[in-house]
Amino acid sequence: MRGEAEVLMDQLKQIAQGLGETFAPFCEVVLHDLTDPQHAILAIHNNLSARAVGEPATELGLARIADPDYPTILTNYPNAFADGRQAKSTSIGIKDARGTYVAALCLNVDLTLFHNLQSVIGQFTRVDAQGGARESLKPAGADAIRARIDRFAAGRATTPRALRAEERRALLRELKGAGCLEVRRAAEVIAAHLGVSRATVYADAK
Template identity: 65%
Template sequence: MAKKKANSEQESLLEQIQCIAQGLGEMFAPFTEVVVHDLRTPKNAILTIHNNLSGRSVGDPATELGLARIADDDYPQILSNYPNRFSDGRTAKSTSIGIKDSGGHYIAALCLNVDVSLFRGIQAILGQFCLTDSAPMKESLDPASADAIRERIDRFAVNLATTPRLLKAEQRRELMQELKGEGYLEVRKAMDVISQHLGVSRATVYNDVR
């Protein structure tokens, strides 16, 4: 009877967390990924995912942080604003909130991952806009680096009030022509970097540049 009551409590908590996650996802779209992990089932922990920026899927396993909470009820409940990185190299800022049941055991986690690379593009645009003299803005980035390509793509997307992964086909083609004209396509593995940052295949990128 006690076990049944505990399970009912946990399910109720998870339902509430999923509602919170949906609200956060809608408010901070498309810049913030919001994920709910069910730590009771670590092998397929991801219960819901909003604004998918990491490429993960519902049913994917728990992260190292999730496993740490499962192993230790005294693990910090809130880890906020720590540096992270998506699998394609984009920088991120993350916050993870552990959820405990009435017995003090972790049963879930609510995680937010912000795509910082886009805001760096916005920062660059604002910096250029706020210049008060006629001197050109100095570029401190190495033009041969993958980060320079990503930030160039971010600036293009920001000018259209969108994100790299939400660019339409005609916008991607325009972007590719600009990258080609500025010499970015000559960078080693440029097509790999571009395809990962746009969230499309290499074939799509090659087709867009024609």
């Protein structure tokens, strides 16, 4: 006969999968098994943090394990992925019948696309009666390259790291044609922003 904990974890896996499919590709959904902190990650959907099933609990998970009075729900707190991308996170602690934290369901939203959309909308709605100086379309550096990649992904309702292979190749051809690859350390910047190797960048740009 299956135990209470096993049934609970199976139900939480289904919830995590459903949330992951609903909010793909912008929201990473992670299920943590807090009864096994050294191998806490039980499931991960829309993997934006480059973690893997079986990796240990985060500081927040360890805090819940140590303190049963730790807040059950923490919503929309600022976070960041390992590569520096900004995120906002929500963490929901799950207790068993004895009031002990046994699991946590966490949602991490990649804010890259949304910040870019906010910037695009702000630029589009800005009014300058005097005309002002014209902005050069020539990329000025790493920030300009990242912004161009973000706009490309936003136009396809996705994030840079969620681009399909054929979309990524189209992007690299566009960047090459615009002279972006001539910028110092361009391949390194593009590879980091897309989550691929520099070899892939060079191959896709051909």
